[in-house]
Amino acid sequence: MEATREELLRLDGLSVDYPVRGGWLSAVSDLSVTLYRGEIYALVGESGCGKSTVAYAVTRLLPGTERMTGGIYFHGEDLTRLSRARMEKVRGRGIGMVFQNPLDSLNPVYTAGRQVSEAIELDGVSRQDALPRAVRLFRDVRMPDAEKRARSYPHELSGGMRQRVMIAMMLGRDPDLLIADEPTTALDVSIEAQILSILLDLKNARGASVLLITHNFGVVAETADRIGVMYAGELIEEGSARDIFNRPAHPYTRLLMRALPRASKAEGRLETIDGSVPSFLNAPRGCRFSNRCPYSADACVASKPPSRTLQPGHTYRCYREEAI
Amino acid sequence: MPAAVGEPVIEMSGLSKHFRLSSGLFSSNKQVVRAVDDVSLTINRGEIVGLVGESGSGKTTLARVILGLTPPSASTVYVDGIDVAHPAAKDRDRLHREVAVVFQDPPGNLNPRQTALGSIARPLRLHGASRSQAYQRVRDVMASIRMDERYLQSYPHQLSGGQCQRIAIARALALEPKIMILDEPTSALDISVQAQILNLLLDLQESLSLTYLIITHDLNVVRYVSDRMAVMYLGRLMEFGPTRDVLQKPRHPYTQGLLAALPVMNPKDRARDKPVIPGDPGSLIQLPTGCRYHPRCPRATERCKSETPPLAVIARNHTAACIYPLD
Numbered sequence: 001m002e003a004t005r006e007e008l009l010r011l012d013g014l015s016v017d018y019p020v021r022g023g024w025l026s027a028v029s030d031l032s033v034t035l036y037r038g039e040i041y042a043l044v045g046e047s048g049c050g051k052s053t054v055a056y057a058v059t060r061l062l063p064g065t066e067r068m069t070g071g072i073y074f075h076g077e078d079l080t081r082l083s084r085a086r087m088e089k090v091r092g093r094g095i096g097m098v099f100q101n102p103l104d105s106l107n108p109v110y111t112a113g114r115q116v117s118e119a120i121e122l123d124g125v126s127r128q129d130a131l132p133r134a135v136r137l138f139r140d141v142r143m144p145d146a147e148k149r150a151r152s153y154p155h156e157l158s159g160g161m162r163q164r165v166m167i168a169m170m171l172g173r174d175p176d177l178l179i180a181d182e183p184t185t186a187l188d189v190s191i192e193a194q195i196l197s198i199l200l201d202l203k204n205a206r207g208a209s210v211l212l213i214t215h216n217f218g219v220v221a222e223t224a225d226r227i228g229v230m231y232a233g234e235l236i237e238e239g240s241a242r243d244i245f246n247r248p249a250h251p252y253t254r255l256l257m258r259a260l261p262r263a264s265k266a267e268g269r270l271e272t273i274d275g276s277v278p279s280f281l282n283a284p285r286g287c288r289f290s291n292r293c294p295y296s297a298d299a300c301v302a303s304k305p306p307s308r309t310l311q312p313g314h315t316y317r318c319y320r321e322e323a324i
Numbered sequence: 325m326p327a328a329v330g331e332p333v334i335e336m337s338g339l340s341k342h343f344r345l346s347s348g349l350f351s352s353n354k355q356v357v358r359a360v361d362d363v364s365l366t367i368n369r370g371e372i373v374g375l376v377g378e379s380g381s382g383k384t385t386l387a388r389v390i391l392g393l394t395p396p397s398a399s400t401v402y403v404d405g406i407d408v409a410h411p412a413a414k415d416r417d418r419l420h421r422e423v424a425v426v427f428q429d430p431p432g433n434l435n436p437r438q439t440a441l442g443s444i445a446r447p448l449r450l451h452g453a454s455r456s457q458a459y460q461r462v463r464d465v466m467a468s469i470r471m472d473e474r475y476l477q478s479y480p481h482q483l484s485g486g487q488c489q490r491i492a493i494a495r496a497l498a499l500e501p502k503i504m505i506l507d508e509p510t511s512a513l514d515i516s517v518q519a520q521i522l523n524l525l526l527d528l529q530e531s532l533s534l535t536y537l538i539i540t541h542d543l544n545v546v547r548y549v550s551d552r553m554a555v556m557y558l559g560r561l562m563e564f565g566p567t568r569d570v571l572q573k574p575r576h577p578y579t580q581g582l583l584a585a586l587p588v589m590n591p592k593d594r595a596r597d598k599p600v601i602p603g604d605p606g607s608l609i610q611l612p613t614g615c616r617y618h619p620r621c622p623r624a625t626e627r628c629k630s631e632t633p634p635l636a637v638i639a640r641n642h643t644a645a646c647i648y649p650l651d
Binding site: 188246 | 378379484485486487514515516517518519520522523526541543544545547548549567568581582584585586587588589590591592593594598600601602603604605
């Protein structure tokens with residue numbers, strides 16, 4: 001199994017800083033992640049941890065004022081070196097995107113079917129052939145009343161249907177990698193379950209590869225093969241979904257897992273983490289979690305902990321494992 | 325006379341709130357949004373009731389009616405025996421002191437031009453406290469929510485989401501309420517901050533013997549905090565009972581579907597071929613006939629299309645509105 005894994009996307013020491021008054025704000029720092037073909041890799045973290053910046057960096061949709069270093073290798077090609085025109089070709093055909101608020105991404109004056117067929121036409125399909133294909137894609141994403149909905153405008157669709165249009169539009173290009181940034185955050189639970197089952201179907205039936213970006217641990221527990229936990233711009237732990245949930249190693253991951261309300265109050269109070277996710281104008285030398293960490297020691301403030309391997313595939317960055 | 329612990333403190337029977345939509349100048353068919361329809365619910369002193377439902381279920385409208393922010397279309401709500409839609413002049417002040425509310429979007433619910441001190445002190449001043457009395461009370465409230473007094477001089481934009489929510493809770497506590505309506509109190513917060521706020525709310529409820537109605541779409545939050553839970557769908561109450569009973573043995577197919585849709589909290593609990601509730605939550609304008617859930621219900625029969633099931637007792641303290649309740 002291990003030997004057959006084919007690398008699709010590799011982030012190599014990716015750092016992104018945004019200019020702010022008085023200096024640079026470190027949004028993502030020295031992030032290295034590899035995503036293999038056919039897996040769902042979830043990048044999780046609380047707000048401000050930099051996970052969405054990663055999505056925008058990979059699709060090269062950052063504002064342009066940022067300072068970015070490191071490599072983003074897709075099919076072995078460094079996307080950071082591509083021209084704007086070449087990148088246009090990668091977006092859509094190579095990398096498809098689904099974002100949190102589909103209404104922002106849909107054109108209000110075109111029907112849903114037209115928007116999907118327009119995406120298909122980009123690949124040289126005639127207009128006549130594209131529309132029936134759009135309807136077929138609507139069926140693939142289990143759109144109720146697919147023909148009728150193809151003739152609907154975005155404002156006539158519910159939130160769940162709009163997200164289905166986005167997924168259909170993305171599928172129309174048949175991309176190698178799907179980036180889903182909080183794809184279910186604005187949706188009701190029953191609709192969230194429907195969208196997640198579509199994502200899982202894409203993986204299981206089509207072998208789709210997904211970079212899932214979310215703060216929702218339920219969504220991750222339901223879908224992810226591997227998880228990278230981010231905190232304040234850094235990857236602090238990475239492992240299989242089961243390892244992260246059942247054998248978390250980093251203090252932050254451990255505390256988060258115990259902060260999730262899983263039982264009733266009769267079982268005791270929830271674990272809390274003092275303070276909130278900081279943002280760094282002048283990034284500290286040491287571990288970025290050290291000022292909130294109950295196990296923090298001098299070493300944690302002095303320098304960055306190196307990556308340690310708990311077992312193959314499960315790594316974390318912390319000095320204090322013997323204290324925990 | 326305030327109700328004793330365990331006595332009913334919020335009561336409604338057959339409560340409805342309908343909104344009329346104007347459908348154009350020459351159109352004669354007036355469309356009606358039945359946001360809350362024939363809801364009967366009793367909340368007892370000292371308990372935490374969770375109210376869950378998807379968007380359009382009417383849960384926030386119900387909260388607004390309880391708060392007296394919008395008048396009911398039929399029947400009324402009694403809080404401590406006071407008719408909230410028509411309180412006698414002498415009861416109005418008591419009602420406003422006794423019932424407090426905390427909304428979802430913490431920074432959006434604080435005045436951006438007022439410091440935390442100003443926000444918390446304002447209801448006190450409006451109810452006649454002197455400046456020094458108000459300040460003393462603000463300090464007491466800050467102590468009870470375990471927040472440093474230095475934040476009193478901060479403006480909302482200088483505070484994090486969790487800190488803003490603490491200030492909103494402090495403001496709600498200022499008048500020493502007996503009842504708190506919490507509308508999605510943690511939905512905008514990160515997990516670690518959500519845990520802080522949920523713990524704080526539970527501590528306050530115990531130490532001050534408060535009654536909570538927590539409105540949320542998050543079943544995990546309801547499971548954690550509430551003693552009893554109510555499930556709404558398209559304006560109607562579908563199920564009501566002790567939280568543990570409802571979660572372990574849901575009687576309404578909608579509740580069962582919601583629970584199945586809830587993401588697991590550990591990858592080892594992943595189920596293959598999870599049952600998925602089909603379709604979308606319907607529209608409050610074009611309501612289905614009969615049981616409102618029947619278009620999505622796997623158990624629905626012809627009867628469900630014509631009969632509207634009333635809320636009926638299914639088990640001890642447990643009611644459900646279904647012709648074919650689950651065993």
